[in-house]
Amino acid sequence: MEGILNLKIDEYFDDIIKNLQEFINIPSVLDEEKTDESFPFGPKIDEALRWILKKGNEMGLKSKNVDSYAGYIEIGNGPEMVGILGHIDVVPAGAGWSVDPFEGQIKEGKLYGRGSVDDKGPIMAVLYALKAIEDSRLPVSKRARLIIGTDEETGARCIKYYLEKEEPPICGFSPDAEFPIIHAEKGILRFELTKSFDEGPRPGANLKRIRGGTRVNVVPDYAEAVIEGVDDEKIESKIREQGLAGKIYIEKSLEGVILKAKGISAHASYPGDGENAIQILLNFLTLIDFGGKEAKTFIDAVAGKLKMESDGKTLGISCSDDISGALTINLGVVDFDEKRGSLKFDIRYPVTVDGNDIIANLKKAFDDLGAEFLINQHKLPLYVEPETEFIKKLQGVYKEMTGDEPKLLSIGGGTYCRYIKNTVSFGPVFPGQKELAHQKDEYIALEDLRKIGKIYAQAIYELIK
Secondary structure: OOHHHHHHHHHHHHHHHHHHHHHHOOOOEOOHHHOOOOOOOOHHHHHHHHHHHHHHHHOOOEEEEEOOOEEEEEEEOOOOEEEEEEEOOEOOOOOOOOOOOOOOOEEOOEEEOOOOOOOHHHHHHHHHHHHHHHHHOOOOOOEEEEEEEOOOOOOOHHHHHHHHHOOOOOEEEEOOEEOOEEEEEOEEEEEEEEEEOOOOOOOOOEEEEEEEOOOOOEEOOEEEEEEEOOOHHHHHHHHHHOOOOOOEEEEEOOOOEEEEEEOEOEEOOOHHHOEOHHHHHHHHHOOOOOEOHHHHHHHHHHHHHHOOOOOOOOOOOOOEEOOOEEOEEEEEEEEEOOOEEEEEEEEEEOOOOOHHHHHHHHHHHHHHHOOEEEEEEEEOOEEOOOOOHHHHHHHHHHHHHHOOOOOEEEEOOOOHHHHOOOEEEOOEEOOOOOOOOOOOOOEEEHHHHHHHHHHHHHHHHHHHO
């Protein structure tokens, strides 16, 4: 490996930390209510995009804003371009943080903040890796381009727009998953069930609303239901009978009794790492008699088909393969009132499975509910052959820099790689580390940030030298 690149990252490291803190200070969460032609995903995401492009300019690197949908920062020369695919949008912070999620606070050698590991920290590491290569004046025969997306956490509209306007890379990687190398990504299927309720209130208990979840790709850690005309002592008794003390709480209000379900947040691609508060709540609601009948029947049926599972077994969609493992399903968002109910789901399915078969089985499973079934998003799986030349180069860099075997992995998460040929995910999470993306108290260890900066500098140079 090129020793000068490691020295450069060490030289820049204080600036890397300082700039990452400033980057995290921008709460670049999608704001649908403030989108327009100037801000396709809201003003804060646009602010973050302009901020990182300005940093590239200040470093003397070439940069371009692609109509506020994306941007890039580039070094090198030659007709061919290697791409590094990152994103600046982040999921909402959510509740339960021990620090301000947008402050970039450092405690015990860890830099905390939403986006610290997904994906602002890695983007900062790549930016300084490009600067290290440029400042070292090592010879190159290709260009390296940090392609910066703005909508990865929702619809990936940014990368699709970029590909309509700009050249695609010949190969590359995304610093948005795990080390060593992710060469397979499960298919992603997001769908919604909605049902209207024509019945009005009836004497006795009535459901007023159910709310829960922030994003479909996050295991919800909180959900609540409001029921009027119900006996709170009987509810408390049922909570104890079901062994749900500590998971469901009640609170009295002018509207009625509020049932509050507490779960554990996690990324939707790893639902087993969390506990779904919406499913806890829906399953408990099956034990309570309330009106109207249509809403009650719908909730009971959905709860019966989901139970507390995250593998889709009762739904009849459970499947697995040797490359990418088992299917997962996450009920990410619920929104009910007296007239209408909506449930949003996220499924990650194995790379060898046909997504259309999953859809057909889902429609069959939900056919008796009388609900509208809508596919909101379907991303086909990614698979790159293990013997591809650029993968071998990344493996060589990883082994030399870490001493570990550069195994090829598959994930349930989705990155930009599935939209661009010959790209794979490469870091930033090291083997054995907990996946903190989308969770409260997300952080990146400072020494890990230094290490990935060095790995990315060596990898990018190996691909463009």
